[in-house]
Amino acid sequence: MTFFTISALKEQAGEQALAAVIACELQSRSQRQTKAGKPYLVLTFADATGSFNLNAWSDAPLFEAAQGMPDGTVVRLDSEWTQNQYGLNAANISWERLTGEDLEAFYAGDAATAEKQRHDWDTILTLLASVKDPRLSALAKHFIDDLGAKFRRAAAARKNHHARRGGLTEHVAQMMRTADLVCSAYPYLNRDLLLVGVLFHDCGKLWENQYPEKGFAQGYTLHGEMLGHIPLGIELVNKLWRDVAESPVAKGWLPLEPPTETVRLHLLHLIASHHGEYQFGSPTLPRTPEAIALHYIDNLDAKLEMMKDAYSQAGELADGIYEKQFPLPANLVAPLPAFEEPPLIAKPASDDQLF
Incomplete structure (x- = not known):
């Protein structure tokens, strides 16, 4: 099976939902509370190219499943992904543990x-x-x-x-x-x-x-x-x-x-x-x-x-202007492309060259 890497997912996910499957390892989890006092989990997943955090809300199936996953568990996550200034979000997510050849391919890395x-x-x-x-x-x-x-x-x-x-x-x-x-x-x-x-x-x-x-x-x-x-x-x-x-x-x-x-x-x-x-x-x-x-x-x-990472992940606020990414100090502006010599234009043949 072909999976997105985490870095590729960050590069391609934006405001519009992106259907993608990734393979990743559960690095850690921490339990937090919403302002209303409801518990939720912050799950950190990683692969060879990077890591990301994913919130598992108490009323979502992933919340209960993640509590039974030991750190180091490798899973396939199939979801509709979006991304904003706070990171990746997943909707309609499904998961399963990787085994066999898929697991060995994951450990081999990108x-x-x-x-x-x-x-x-x-x-x-x-x-x-x-x-x-x-x-x-x-x-x-x-x-x-x-x-x-x-x-x-x-x-x-x-x-x-x-x-x-x-x-x-x-x-x-x-x-x-x-x-x-x-x-x-x-x-x-x-x-x-x-x-x-x-x-x-x-x-x-x-x-x-x-x-x-x-x-x-x-x-x-x-x-x-x-x-x-x-x-x-x-x-x-x-x-x-x-x-x-x-x-x-x-x-x-x-x-x-x-x-x-x-x-x-x-x-x-x-x-x-x-x-x-x-x-x-x-x-x-x-x-x-x-x-x-x-x-x-x-x-x-x-x-x-x-x-480099910020350009690939930040949302575009206007043409060529990208939202600030921590810890960089300000919104980013698209870099100036390198100068390229214009292509040579062949001169039309003179009358003497036609015969």
Whole structure:
């Protein structure tokens, strides 16, 4: 059976009802109350491309059925879908659990998303192979060897941008491409430090925004909730650094310049400061050129990803004007298309050319 992906459903659903079938995994549910005091459930469903919330009202059959579904249940939802500024809505919905080949096909994920993430992973490995500083190179290799599989399952966020299995790989790969180009424009930047800083800036999200080995439901961990990804990232890098410093590969590091301890401190600073402001969770402010560059590269990729999603999901208020999507600051305007050369018009043949 062919299913819509969640991202495709968000792109195509609008004010007019769209009849579509999707396959998705129940990620979580929470019980709420209406203003009249009636209970309802907020169900979060996910697949390889993203997630969405669906309200199950107390007088609807889905309310009772969802109470008996454990988290991680994979279902087929057949409905007439609409979408407004608050998200997707479903009318005349029916459902059934997926089994057999349909279930295995669901777990295999969306082919286009999987191919993009494979390409992004190759980008990360290629750019890391170009790092010349042996300390940073060894640290990155140790991380990839030990935690690469976990890294490739993690999301970059719980919502707003790259909030899907493998989203962290997409986010880091695009940031690395940008960082590489920025270093070409600003050659005084320490390229090795910036590239490895991009790799590690969100490494705490391996615990804060992690997925199981099979499935698309993003879970919660005590470490992620109680510490957050910045302290976790600092702790992880310190642990990996000690591992590498005690290994045979570190025997020749003592005479290297800049000193090894200074390199470690600058890398930790990139992780600690990448949110840019105290109010956004950074325990310190960016204090080096690489820290400033990393902060803005991170913010740029997140904002452009949000805008891409917003254009595909927002309702059109007027010709070329789209309704505001949280957390972007204002209504969106359709971007200006790239200039295209006009087609060449063949000149009519002269009388001399007719014979």
